[in-house]
Amino acid sequence: DAGVTQSPTHLIKTRGQHVTLRCSPISGHKSVSWYQQVLGQGPQFIFQYYEKEERGRGNFPDRFSARQFPNYSSELNVNALLLGDSALYLCASNDRGWYEQYFGPGTRLTVT
Amino acid sequence: GQQVMQIPQYQHVQEGEDFTTYCNSSTTLSNIQWYKQRPGGHPVFLIQLVKSGEVKKQKRLTFQFGEAKKNSSLHITATQTTDVGTYFCAGPRDNYGQNFVFGPGTRLSVLP
Numbered sequence: 001d002a003g004v005t006q007s008p009t010h011l012i013k014t015r016g017q018h019v020t021l022r023c024s025p026i027s028g029h030k031s032v033s034w035y036q037q038v039l040g041q042g043p044q045f046i047f048q049y050y051e052k053e054e055r056g057r058g059n060f061p062d063r064f065s066a067r068q069f070p071n072y073s074s075e076l077n078v079n080a081l082l083l084g085d086s087a088l089y090l091c092a093s094n095d096r097g098w099y100e101q102y103f104g105p106g107t108r109l110t111v112t
Numbered sequence: 113g114q115q116v117m118q119i120p121q122y123q124h125v126q127e128g129e130d131f132t133t134y135c136n137s138s139t140t141l142s143n144i145q146w147y148k149q150r151p152g153g154h155p156v157f158l159i160q161l162v163k164s165g166e167v168k169k170q171k172r173l174t175f176q177f178g179e180a181k182k183n184s185s186l187h188i189t190a191t192q193t194t195d196v197g198t199y200f201c202a203g204p205r206d207n208y209g210q211n212f213v214f215g216p217g218t219r220l221s222v223l224p
Binding site for chain 2: 035045058099104105
């Protein structure tokens with residue numbers, strides 16, 4: 001079975017621009033979570049979606065938004081990019097919401 | 113808000129030496145998870161501990177959950193170069209346990 005997939009792998013954007021990151025969970029997994037990982041730090045929780053409903057939101061500004069589609073794939077959108085948004089964005093899926101999370105390879109976002 | 117701390121931040125060991133990382137939460141946890149992230153990779157789930165005082169072993173890795181369910185440890189016996197990476201603990205952000213707060217991680221280097 002394929003693992004969690006994310007696209008794109010790398011992305012370079014300019015301050016003020018908008019970005020959309022995509023995630024496809026493992027087949028059968030209904031929960032998708034998004035994390036931001038700045039170099040040298042642990043992943044920081046951004047959003048969780050389960051069965052297409054938002055189940056959790058971390059301490060991130062309203063510039064960050066997400067949604068989950070009927071096929072359980074998900075998008076993370078970030079508006080008005082800042083230099084500080086440069087990070088590895090990780091998507092994780094699981095089938096019960098509270099057990100082990102399977103992480104994708106991440107999208108490396110660089111804001112210049 | 114809930115905080116999860118880990119010590120040490122870095123650990124350099126000679127191959128064959130033991131290694132221990134400690135995780136402490138500001139609040140009582142319903143469970144705790146451990147992940148390993150290789151350099152340039154993504155977090156990979158290692159284990160989940162649920163019960164007070166629980167001890168679990170995976171080959172050379174021993175995981176403990178404290179009696180008060182506020183701390184945990186990971187001990188690696190006779191480290192190998194394949195153990196190189198950053199080890200994160202993660203605890204649930206809320207009572208539903210569906211999204212997690214990660215610690216800052218302990219970065220392990222193993223010298224051959």
